[in-house]
Amino acid sequence: MNEPIRLLIVDDHPVVRQGLRAYLGLEADFDIVGEAGDGEEALAAVAEARPDVVLLDLKMPGTDGQAVLERIGAGGPRVLVLTSATEDTRVPAAIEAGAAGFVYKDIDPDALAAAIRTVHAGQTLLSPTAVRGLMNGGAAPPAPDLTPRESQVLGLIAKGQTNRQIARALGVSEKTVKTHVTNLLRRIDAADRTQAALWAVHHGIG
Amino acid sequence: MNEPIRLLIVDDHPVVRQGLRAYLGLEADFDIVGEAGDGEEALAAVAEARPDVVLLDLKMPGTDGQAVLERIGAGGPRVLVLTSATEDTRVPAAIEAGAAGFVYKDIDPDALAAAIRTVHAGQTLLSPTAVRGLMNGGAAPPAPDLTPRESQVLGLIAKGQTNRQIARALGVSEKTVKTHVTNLLRRIDAADRTQAALWAVHHGIG
DNA sequence: TCCGACGCTGGTCTTAGGACCAGCGAGGCA
DNA sequence: TGCCTCGCTGGTCCTAAGACCAGCGTCGGA
Structure with a gap:
């Protein structure tokens, strides 16, 4: 029998x-070498426990899955991304960053085990929806590059806040907020804040 | 020692x-009497296993948690709703339907066990955000009755359309659209169209 | 050193949005 | 018949929003 597949589980939900x-843990050929609840923990665990395969949730507080993917890079463990239908828009960027496969969070456990073995064997695993997202993502940049501040403002727009409210929340002038709004609208190709809020919701922001 | 708390777990994710x-299962005073992956299964399990407390995810395919709550009614088991920040808008309706408590899905397991005991003991457990939602919901009906036209306009707002665009789409004057917008904003207690769009998205409209 | 990105701020201006006033006609119900 | 709801429309008015002009200072990289 071969060496067991060393697994790291990364998800912000303990459950x-x-x-x-x-x-x-019931799979004889798997060895769970660690868990992490956020991106930084994950990176530390990768360095320390040296897993073969990382099960990675993209959407986490702080350093998120995308950042983890980018920092693991090409030479590290295979990364199997746990995703959901509302996160399909993140797929192209994740593929770009080196994800070896995607499975939905509600996947059957036997299928999950099979997926882990597949990516460990060096293959790439894409769900049909992920393929679709790739095709879409090939036509346009997967995610516009918002500055940190623009992302922050977008997040607050996606909570329904006015410019004045955002200005108060961030401790800057309303004029500054307007500037960030103008800039981010152009970047995400939205005509107004309502479209921006919808964009944010559909891209898992806010 | 008392009878163990009979628990039913309802969530569409096997994980x-x-x-x-x-x-x-590690809690000595809990007895997990069943699981269900959707609303119909849940209702069958409630009838068969007769739990004291149901852990219920509101967002499930087919018959969802809200429908389960409504069908369990007042005489059945206590229902502790598993929710997340993006689902807070469902809280007032769930309370109206008899939910005994709300916990976030990323709750610490010890806190979850405590929450289960709390609702089992007959108390109602609300997260701070749920209280806020209640206060809002107490002042207004949990699910506002929009007129057919208002719903239609809301659906188009939730697609990011301006009043002018909506007027064109419906073949009415912009003035008429503005009237519907003003009326629907008041009904759903939103300050502006952005909040209305977000409301619509979170209520599965558009 | 220069340049670009970033965050911040001011100014001007237009207009979309929304509140609130009003009214009409049609349909349904007590 | 009277009242309510609904959909439609007009008017007035104020302001939030967004575009586009400008500038400052800081930081990092070539």
């Missing part, structure tokens, strides 16, 4: 991590 | 169910 551990 | 089972 999900425990569930995955419970299922995957 | 979540397993994770909850793994945590809660």
Whole structure:
């Protein structure tokens, strides 16, 4: 029998991590070498535990999955991304960053185990929706590059806040907020804040 | 020692169910009497296993958590709703339907066990955000009755359209659209169209 | 050193948006 | 019949929003 597949589980929900551990721990060829609840923990665990495969949730507080993918880079462990239908827009960027596969979070546990083995064997695993997202993503840049401040302002727009409210929340002038809004609208190709809010919701921001 | 608290776990994600089972199964005063992956299964399990407390995810395919709540009614088990920040808008309606408590999905497992005991003991458990939603919801009906036309206009707002665009799409004057917007904003208690669009998205409209 | 990106701020201006006043006609119900 | 709801429309008015002009200072990289 071969060496077991060393697995790292990265998800910000303890319940999900425990569930995955419970299922995957039953697989004789898997060795769960660690867990992480956010991106920084994940990177530390990758360095320390040296997994073969990382199960990675893209949407986490702080350093998120995309950042983890980018920092792991090409030479590190295979990354199997746990995603959901509302996160499909993140797929192209994640592929670009080196993700080896995508599975939906509601995947059957046996299918998940199979997916882990598939990516560990060096293949790339894409869900049909991910393929569709790739095709779309090939036509346009996957995610416009907002500055940190623009992202922050967008997040608050996506909470329904006015410019004045955002200005108060960030401790800057309303004029400054307007500037960021004007800039971010152009970047995401939205005509107004309503469209921006919708964009943000559909891109998992806010 | 008292009778154990009979628990039913309702969530469409097997991983979540397993994770909850793994945590809660360790509690000596809990007896997990079943699991369900959707609303219909949940209702069948409630009838068959007769739980004291149901852990219920509101957002499920098919018969969702709200429908489950409504069908369980007042005489049935206590329902502790598993929610997330993006689902807070569902809170007033769920309370109206009899939910005994709300916890975020990323809750610490010990806190979750405590929450279960709390609702089992007959108390109502509300997160601070849920209280805020209640206060808003207490002043207004949980699910506003929009006129057909208002719903139509809201759907188009949720697609990012301006009043002028909506007027063209519906073949009415912009003035008429403005009237509908003013009326629907008041009904859903939104300050502006951006909030209305977000409301619509979170209520599965558009 | 120069240049670009970033965040911040001011100014001017136009207009879309929304509140609130009013009214009409049609349909349904007590 | 009277009242309510609905959809439609007009008017007035104020302001939030956004475009586009400008500038400052800081930081990092070539």
